[in-house]
Amino acid sequence: MRQLFRAIARPSLIALFAIFMLSLFVACHSNPQSTTQASSNDSQLRIWWSQGFLPLENEAIQKIVSDWQNKSGSKAELTLFTNDVLMKEVKIALEAGKPPDLLFARTIDYTLLPRLAWDNKLTDVSDVLEPVKNTYIPNALAAVSYQNKIAQKRSYYAVPIAQQTAHIHYWKSSIEMAGFNSKDIPQNWDSFWQFWQKVQLALRQKGQKDIFGVGLTLSPTASDTFFEFEYFLAAYNAKLIDENGRLLLDNSKVRQGVIAALKDFTRPYKDGYNAPEAAEWTDTDNNIAFLNSEVVMVANPSLSIPVTQREDPDVYRDRIVTPKWPQKPDGTELTDLSAVKQIALFESSKYKKEAKDFLSYLIEPQILDAYLQSSGSSFFPVMQQLLDEPFWQGTNPKDPHIAAAAKQLQRTRQFYTVFNPAYGEVQSQNVWGKALKSIVKDGLSPEQAADRAIKEIEQIFANWK
Numbered sequence: 001m002r003q004l005f006r007a008i009a010r011p012s013l014i015a016l017f018a019i020f021m022l023s024l025f026v027a028c029h030s031n032p033q034s035t036t037q038a039s040s041n042d043s044q045l046r047i048w049w050s051q052g053f054l055p056l057e058n059e060a061i062q063k064i065v066s067d068w069q070n071k072s073g074s075k076a077e078l079t080l081f082t083n084d085v086l087m088k089e090v091k092i093a094l095e096a097g098k099p100p101d102l103l104f105a106r107t108i109d110y111t112l113l114p115r116l117a118w119d120n121k122l123t124d125v126s127d128v129l130e131p132v133k134n135t136y137i138p139n140a141l142a143a144v145s146y147q148n149k150i151a152q153k154r155s156y157y158a159v160p161i162a163q164q165t166a167h168i169h170y171w172k173s174s175i176e177m178a179g180f181n182s183k184d185i186p187q188n189w190d191s192f193w194q195f196w197q198k199v200q201l202a203l204r205q206k207g208q209k210d211i212f213g214v215g216l217t218l219s220p221t222a223s224d225t226f227f228e229f230e231y232f233l234a235a236y237n238a239k240l241i242d243e244n245g246r247l248l249l250d251n252s253k254v255r256q257g258v259i260a261a262l263k264d265f266t267r268p269y270k271d272g273y274n275a276p277e278a279a280e281w282t283d284t285d286n287n288i289a290f291l292n293s294e295v296v297m298v299a300n301p302s303l304s305i306p307v308t309q310r311e312d313p314d315v316y317r318d319r320i321v322t323p324k325w326p327q328k329p330d331g332t333e334l335t336d337l338s339a340v341k342q343i344a345l346f347e348s349s350k351y352k353k354e355a356k357d358f359l360s361y362l363i364e365p366q367i368l369d370a371y372l373q374s375s376g377s378s379f380f381p382v383m384q385q386l387l388d389e390p391f392w393q394g395t396n397p398k399d400p401h402i403a404a405a406a407k408q409l410q411r412t413r414q415f416y417t418v419f420n421p422a423y424g425e426v427q428s429q430n431v432w433g434k435a436l437k438s439i440v441k442d443g444l445s446p447e448q449a450a451d452r453a454i455k456e457i458e459q460i461f462a463n464w465k
Contacts, residue, residue, distance in 0.1 A: 114424030
C-alpha cells in the first residue's frame, strides 16, 4: 500500500485507512485453509459476499442476514472477502467441488457467471424473480437470463440487485492550479484527452513533477481495464457481437475500430501523461493513485472513489468532479455501459429452499434499498421504484456525484455476455488487457495487438462448448 500524502484531507486518509484495515482483516480470514473449513461446514446456508468499500455496507449485509435468520428460523454463515481474494477462493472451491450456496462478487456478472450457467452449475431462480419481475428494469432481467447447454434454454440463473457504470473523475483543484477551469474541458473526443496532457504540462511547470494527467488502467490483471476499454471500442463504433450472438470481428470496419480504440487508449501512456504504473494496476490501484493526487483524472467503474470521501464535504462536493464521458469522434453521444450486479445460487447447494427464501427477502424493495444506500451509492438500483426515489434521482445539491451517475444511467447498453456467454471468457482472460499491455510494454503496434486479440477471441468462441 503506497503512502497517501498529497492533497488528501485527514478525513479522507481515515476513510482510506479504514478500507485498508478492513482489507487486511478480510484477507487474513480468507486464506485457502479457512475456505476449506467453511466449505466443509454444510450444516447451514453458506453465503460468500464481496466486501464493501465502506464499513456501513458490510454492516448492512450482516444485518440483513441476521434479520433473515431471526425471521425464517434458518441458519446462515456469511463470509466477507475482498473481491480479488473472493474470486480466487471461488476458483479453489469450484475445483474442490465445494462452492458456497450463495455467491455475490463484484465482477462475476461479466466474467464467471456466464460460464457457470452454461455448464449447469447454477440453479434456475425463475421462481424467485417471476413474482417480482415487473419491478425490475428490462436490462436487469436480460443480464441474468443465461444460456444453459444442458437444459438447452435460457432462464434466470442469478438474481439482480444493483448496477454500475464507468465514471470519469477529476480534481477540480488540480486543473485550477494548472490555470484552467471546468468549462475549459472539451467535449470533443480527441480534444478531451489532449486537455489532460495540457494540464500535466502546466502542473509540471509549477513544480508538480510527480503528477500525471490521466489514470487509465492498462493492466491484464484488472477488470477495470476491459470495462474502461469497452468505452473506447464504443467510441469508434466497434460493435463486436450482434444481438443474435454472432461475432463480428471478421468485418474490416470493426477491425479498424478495434485498432483505433487500442491506439487511443494507449496514446496517453506512450506520450507520458498516463501514470506509468497503470500497466500493473489492480482494481484498487487507480483509486489510490487518484486519491493520492498522482493523477488528475481517472476512469473507474462505480462511484467507489468519491464514496470514500463522503465524510469530507469539501473534497466530496467541491474538489472531486464527475463529468460525463466526451462525445464520440463522430460527434454523437457515447452510450454508457451498465454492469448488473448479481447473486448466484449454486446447483450443488443442499439448501436451495433456504437460499431462495433469503433471496426473496433480500430483494424486498425496502431491504434492498437500505443495502444499496449503505454502499454510499457505489451501486445503483435495478428496480424502477427505487430508481424513482429522490435519493437515486440525485436531487440533493450536496451530492453531485449521484446526480451525475443518475444522468449516465438514463441511457445504457449491456455487456456482450447478454448476447453470447463466450464473451464472458474473453473478459475472464482479460484479452483486451493483454493487448493493451503488449503495446505499451512489448512494443507491438496497435495493428499487431488487434490482430492477436481478434485471433484469441475467435479461438475462444470456436472452443466454446
